[in-house]
Amino acid sequence: WVGSAGEGVVRLIDQTRLPSEFLQIDCPDVETVWEAITMLRVRGAPAIGVAAAFGAVLGARRRGLASIETVRDALRASTARLRTSRPTAVNLFWALDRMDRVGEAEAALADSPAALLDRLLLEAKTIEQEDRAMCRAIGRHGAELIGQGQGVLTHCNAGGLATSDYGTALAVIFSAAEQGKSVHVYADETRPLLQGARLTAWELQRRNIPVTVICDSMAAQVMKEGRVQAVVVGADRIAANGDSANKIGTYGVALAARAHEIPFYVAAPSSTFDLALPDGSLIPIEERDPREVTHGFGRQTVPDGVDVYNPAFDVTPARLISGIITEKGVIAPVSTEGIRAMLLG
Amino acid sequence: WVGSAGEGVVRLIDQTRLPSEFLQIDCPDVETVWEAITMLRVRGAPAIGVAAAFGAVLGARRRGLASIETVRDALRASTARLRTSRPTAVNLFWALDRMDRVGEAEAALADSPAALLDRLLLEAKTIEQEDRAMCRAIGRHGAELIGQGQGVLTHCNAGGLATSDYGTALAVIFSAAEQGKSVHVYADETRPLLQGARLTAWELQRRNIPVTVICDSMAAQVMKEGRVQAVVVGADRIAANGDSANKIGTYGVALAARAHEIPFYVAAPSSTFDLALPDGSLIPIEERDPREVTHGFGRQTVPDGVDVYNPAFDVTPARLISGIITEKGVIAPVSTEGIRAMLLG
Numbered sequence: 001w002v003g004s005a006g007e008g009v010v011r012l013i014d015q016t017r018l019p020s021e022f023l024q025i026d027c028p029d030v031e032t033v034w035e036a037i038t039m040l041r042v043r044g045a046p047a048i049g050v051a052a053a054f055g056a057v058l059g060a061r062r063r064g065l066a067s068i069e070t071v072r073d074a075l076r077a078s079t080a081r082l083r084t085s086r087p088t089a090v091n092l093f094w095a096l097d098r099m100d101r102v103g104e105a106e107a108a109l110a111d112s113p114a115a116l117l118d119r120l121l122l123e124a125k126t127i128e129q130e131d132r133a134m135c136r137a138i139g140r141h142g143a144e145l146i147g148q149g150q151g152v153l154t155h156c157n158a159g160g161l162a163t164s165d166y167g168t169a170l171a172v173i174f175s176a177a178e179q180g181k182s183v184h185v186y187a188d189e190t191r192p193l194l195q196g197a198r199l200t201a202w203e204l205q206r207r208n209i210p211v212t213v214i215c216d217s218m219a220a221q222v223m224k225e226g227r228v229q230a231v232v233v234g235a236d237r238i239a240a241n242g243d244s245a246n247k248i249g250t251y252g253v254a255l256a257a258r259a260h261e262i263p264f265y266v267a268a269p270s271s272t273f274d275l276a277l278p279d280g281s282l283i284p285i286e287e288r289d290p291r292e293v294t295h296g297f298g299r300q301t302v303p304d305g306v307d308v309y310n311p312a313f314d315v316t317p318a319r320l321i322s323g324i325i326t327e328k329g330v331i332a333p334v335s336t337e338g339i340r341a342m343l344l345g
Numbered sequence: 346w347v348g349s350a351g352e353g354v355v356r357l358i359d360q361t362r363l364p365s366e367f368l369q370i371d372c373p374d375v376e377t378v379w380e381a382i383t384m385l386r387v388r389g390a391p392a393i394g395v396a397a398a399f400g401a402v403l404g405a406r407r408r409g410l411a412s413i414e415t416v417r418d419a420l421r422a423s424t425a426r427l428r429t430s431r432p433t434a435v436n437l438f439w440a441l442d443r444m445d446r447v448g449e450a451e452a453a454l455a456d457s458p459a460a461l462l463d464r465l466l467l468e469a470k471t472i473e474q475e476d477r478a479m480c481r482a483i484g485r486h487g488a489e490l491i492g493q494g495q496g497v498l499t500h501c502n503a504g505g506l507a508t509s510d511y512g513t514a515l516a517v518i519f520s521a522a523e524q525g526k527s528v529h530v531y532a533d534e535t536r537p538l539l540q541g542a543r544l545t546a547w548e549l550q551r552r553n554i555p556v557t558v559i560c561d562s563m564a565a566q567v568m569k570e571g572r573v574q575a576v577v578v579g580a581d582r583i584a585a586n587g588d589s590a591n592k593i594g595t596y597g598v599a600l601a602a603r604a605h606e607i608p609f610y611v612a613a614p615s616s617t618f619d620l621a622l623p624d625g626s627l628i629p630i631e632e633r634d635p636r637e638v639t640h641g642f643g644r645q646t647v648p649d650g651v652d653v654y655n656p657a658f659d660v661t662p663a664r665l666i667s668g669i670i671t672e673k674g675v676i677a678p679v680s681t682e683g684i685r686a687m688l689l690g
Contacts, residue, residue, distance in 0.1 A: 306558055
């Protein structure tokens with residue numbers, strides 16, 4: 001967020017332009033934030049939550065500051081709009097619920113519309129600040145699981161670009177590196193949108209951590225060759241039993257890791273858990289535009305008229321997950337009871 | 346082959362241009378055939394074998410027809426050159442060995458250099474003709490394994506473009522369709538060079554067989570959703586015990602198929618077996634230019650200076666293979682004894 005509550009904007013890195021261009025965009029209203037989330041200019045479950053919280057502030061002021069009710073109603077309409085941007089990452093709904101709760105409570109207490117708006121901006125900044133602290137805590141807990149000299153495979157991007165600080169899955173790697181461990185990362189390129197090739201490789205390179213990009217189809221082979229001793233990925237929504245939705249392809253990686261007896265870890269903050277869902281079969285899976293597959297590289301790669309299926313996420317069952325690394329500690333083994341004990345205990 | 350032994354050329358579809366362009370190229374000499382194989386203008390283990398056989402004919406005439414020895418020596422030099430084009434598909438070496446054997450034997454028998462060249466062209470045409478018959482026989486045997494209404498997943502392209510007729514893995518599907526079975530094919534796009542998206546989808550669409558293209562990372566999810574009842578892939582080299590090298594990603598597909606208890610079949614002619622290798626660990630795996638991954642389709646997708654690993658093949662262990670479909674019949678279960686009995690029995 002840049003500027004005052006009344007005049008400020010949300011500043012984002014346009015992640016669709018990386019790694020060729022580092023371009024920041026300013027979102028002055030709720031629609032530009034909605035578009036940025038939908039088009040994956042901002043992406044990664046925690047970052048989507050933070051961006052949506054700031055988007056709610058932009059929305060709350062869009063009908064002016066004539067009365068407290070005006071701000072409250074504009075907030076309600078804006079959070080409803082932002083909820084439609086993407087379906088899978090629960091952090092989006094978690095952050096918007098939190099903004100709604102603060103809006104309702106503060107509407108009764110605030111002594112002016114501007115004070116209400118200030119309070120909303122403070123809440124969004126608190127979410128962002130908590131997200132920063134979460135990254136550091138996940139990194140600290142997760143780094144204990146990574147050994148000196150290990151190869152670590154990751155899928156998609158769960159790094160600084162996906163959060164407010166330095167990531168979830170990548171926080172584990174960054175923290176291990178800060179502890180002086182040498183780690184070699186294998187980054188799945190992550191079709192169709194290549195977040196691994198474009199974003200994870202870029203982040204690791206900037207921090208001087210050795211990284212090798214592979215096609216998604218090479219992960220099993222790289223494991224077979226003995227190059228990988230741990231897998232760490234992020235998550236977009238985790239059900240009460242530990243079933244974890246993450247970028248499409250994660251499930252196949254988990255199956256390959258199990259076949260090679262390589263530990264498979266999910267790193268995610270408590271805001272990514274959806275305890276209302278008993279298991280992963282109930283997680284809504286976003287299906288995206290076939291053109292992401294057919295026209296992904298600037299050249300058409302599938303003949304006209306051929307059907308394409310493009311689910312953006314899959315669900316890895318809890319039984320394939322060796323541990324879930326949260327900001328509160330590592331849940332291992334993964335079970336409904338273990339999750340409740342860590343998050344609510 | 347178009348034209349006479351002395352003047353003819355090898356005509357190939359340039360598969361790197363598909364599906365946007367259907368372009369045929371004429372190779373007038375051994376170097377253009379070598380380049381076409383190396384650059385994957387012609388690809389697919391059986392097609393590489395056939396192209397190399399014709400390439401050997403072009404090479405045999407390259408020093409003119411002054412004497413039988415001239416032709417024989419030019420043949421030897423040309424087959425040696427063609428052997429360096431790609432390392433993994435054994436059909437290449439199989440076809441060139443055969444051309445060499447005929448060259449040596451006929452050099453002693455032929456009554457003119459032109460007669461020797463004619464005999465070499467006849468041998469190459471015989472290899473091509475056998476390849477056509479092989480496709481049909483593989484299709485016939487394999488179609489028995491496919492049920493009405495099934496979803497069949499394939500990886501890479503083992504179709505008409507990979508052979509002289511209508512393929513190995515795709516022959517099974519084409520033959521099942523000819524028998525009146527409705528089949529829905531899931532085609533892995535097959536990074537980095539997208540043979541599935543570009544070539545398999547194109548072939549199936551031309552034959553009006555329903556096909557859905559997916560990213561490689563989606564195969565496990567598509568299996569989990571119950572969309573796939575069988576996997577059929579081709580092979581580039583099969584060791585004596587049944588371990589099968591095929592396009593990178595095949596091994597991960599086999600692991601996912603096993604996890605979902607879906608039968609996984611390899612379709613390949615006897616020319617793809619390398620009985621000199623006891624198991625797959627001895628199969629040489631080609632590593633290709635990182636730019637196939639980083640600059641696949643016109644847009645740079647990996648930051649400059651980031652390391653890339655690009656193995657072109659992996660080896661699926663025999664224990665994950667439900668059956669190998671050859672032109673002589675189906676080898677199931679897959680074992681050294683079963684393979685010897687089918688191929689040599």
